[in-house]
Amino acid sequence: MALGAVTSSVSTFTLTSAYQDYHCNEVLQRHYNHTGKLEQNRYRDGLKPESIACLFICLLIVVENSVVLMAIWKNKKFHMPMYYLLGNLTLSDLLAGFTYMLNIVLSGPNTLKLTPLLWFLREGGVFITLSASVISLLAIAIERYFTMLNTKPYHRAKRNRMFALIAASWALSLLLGALPIMGWNCLHDLEWCSTVLPLYAKSYIFFCVFVFLTVLLAIVLLYARIFHFVKSNTQNPSCVQRKPYGHRSLKYMALLKTVTIVVGVFIVCWMPLFVLLLMDFVCPVKTCPVLFKAEYFLGVAMFNSLINPIIYTLTSRDMRRAILKLLCRRCLMTKDGRVRKIGVRISFTKTDVNPQGLETTISSGNGITLPIKSIYPKLKLSVIT
Secondary structure, X not given: OHHHXXXXXXXXXXXXXXXXXXXXXXXXHHHHHHHOHHHOHHHOOOOOHHHHHHHHHHHHHHHXXXXXHXXXXXXXXXXXXXXXXXXXXHHHHHHHHHHHHHHXXXXXXXXXXXXXXXXXXXXXXXXHHHHHHHHHHHHHHHHXXXXXXXXXXXXXXXXXXXXXXXXXXXXXXXHHHHOOOOOOEOOOOHHHEOOOOOOEEHHHHHHHHHHHHHHHHHHHHHHHHHHHHHHHHHOOHHHHOOHHHHHHHHHHHHHHHHHHHHHHHHHHHHHHHHHHHHHHHHOOOOOOHHHHHHHHHHHHHHHHHHHHHHHHHHHOHHHHHHHHHHHOHHHHEOOOOOEOOOEEEEEEEOOOOEOOEEEEEEEOOOOOEEEEEEOOOEEEEEEEO
């Protein structure tokens, strides 16, 4: 009976202490002072020019990914599992831009005004959106792999798998981002605190990097298997003669090209930050000056969310037409939904020489032809609108 009472009192004291630590601003300042970050002037001045530039980039990220999401939502051609998964990746990029923006606004002198709870929420949002981006890439790779293995697609099975992959990606992302606020932190162990993120335990930082690198390795292996499968079937004469299968393989190859470029850009943008976080795990406190420049590495990583919508537009003709139709429907689209052709048509024709010289005509495409005298053969230009 007495033992139970003691255990209950200890648990109550632990919860009360944890609650006080999460709402005590002095705890955050103590951790920042331990890592040496308070020795920098960055927490005394306001937003720096590079921070303002990052805010502008974040705004572009939100706008670009919003346009892509709207294009996927309004175009019925994109209402299929593959594009829903791409939309999920776009949504994670959009939220990443929003969380980056909040992170920048609450950084600098505002950092020292936060409680540990608000600090965990600020950084946790970035980790959740980063995790969602990585796991969304894995979900797309898994969907492509199972689609290529099944020569007879079943729409209902694909939709169920798609919803399961999206739900699992966000559930795992929320879990990974919430681990520090659930207790995996260094509030009571300064020696194991991260320098880049002073309230995070080094073990948690290493775990996150390990998870991200493992997921990226799985993505690369899945795409290698998919490329090998598609290449072997397209080179097989019996498969090439099956037009529906061959057309579907070519279509998947085009989609794979887009997603592979997205994965490559993700690796290029995020690998410097992953290397920095691994250095943070290895380096003792105040021994690696590069760790105090983490905002520049995060800035490079931010470009990933900015570049992804550009990749969709440049590599997918259907996506490009959908975005053009969304942005400028009246000036770029015809009544039947096709992209209006804008250009100059030039043709040369022979004419007889007259005393005033040779004749050139310019047509504006609306039935008006203007003659122009020239010493060259007859040149006819038509501006197509």
